[in-house]
Amino acid sequence: MGDFAWISLASAVLLVFIQCAAARWSWQASRWAVADVVWGPGLAAVALLGLLTGHGGIARRLVLALIICAWGARLGFHVWRRLRGHDEDDPRYVRMADGRSTARMMLSVFGIQGVTQWIVSLPLQVVAVSTDPHGFAWPITVLGALLAAGGLVVEALADRQLEQYKQLDPRPRIMDRGLWGWSRHPNYFGDACVWIGVYVIACSTWPGPLTFASPVLMTGLLVWGSGARLTERAMDGRPGVAEYRARTSMFVPWPPRTR
Structure with missing residues (x-):
């Protein structure tokens, strides 16, 4: 202690x-x-x-x-x-x-x-x-590392795709290409995965599980704090946003809905 x-x-x-x-x-x-x-x-x-x-x-x-x-x-x-x-x-x-x-x-x-x-x-x-960790706990560490590294890749790729979209001329009204066609906030999702993965790594030995406040706080900020919800409010009223929301998952990437 x-x-x-x-x-x-x-x-x-x-x-x-x-x-x-x-x-x-x-x-x-x-x-x-x-x-x-x-x-x-x-x-x-x-x-x-x-x-x-x-x-x-x-x-x-x-x-x-x-x-x-x-x-x-x-x-x-x-x-x-x-x-x-x-x-x-x-x-x-x-x-x-x-x-x-x-x-x-x-x-x-x-x-x-x-x-x-x-x-x-x-x-x-x-x-x-x-x-x-020892023995069977090592796979927990590996799982956490893969989750964190995967989240880093998703976040970086989503940010890169958004940058490329902003450079288009003319630019489509809505960014719904690549990862953004599966999630309205793939960069925030990737960020959350990084810190959930970090927590999983810590959980492979005691007292790692007690640090659950870390992923809970981070995910809460990314979804309801200064992340996705704030961006959603800033997008209100823009042309094409209602249709984009109707077919695209808000946070967790998922195949777009079709009518």
Whole structure:
């Protein structure tokens, strides 16, 4: 228990440092959306911390570090490139900042994000200080690794397909090609799979199963928080959206419905 307390405290301190640095960057750039850039890299930093300072089984620590660092680096670069291509801040943050002081906004954005990262990273923290599984538990680790790696591929492919769609001229009214023909939010689905897979890896030894708050929180955010539902509301009223919704699964990829 003492080992977990140490890695948990170290992870919290690391995330506080990252969020303070992000808040300063945000202040200098006058862009609240900087928070989105550091979301993935912050979690990758916790995975690296576990790899370099934890003394649990090396196999799972290494697997998680590789997957989460790849996930975090790709996501951070993807969001940074999108941010760099726009002069205005993300409308979500603009609405959020309306009527709030800078100090309150800093706490709401970077403070809450740091706490969320700490909760989501609980499986990483547990794996950092727990032994690798034995015998029949190894397939659980393999299953989790395949699920997380598959989610990373789905998320990256979905983002790439969306980028290609935005470059089309003329551009169709609705993006319903590739993965987007099977799910209205395949990138968020892939993201959820990454963290469900991370949790499954942690579950291969005790007390990994106790970190269920991580996939529950992450999936909740992706579906009902700042992810799919928010995007759905932004799409309301656009031509062709009603028909797209009628035939396409909202989250989990599924063959499109036909009449």
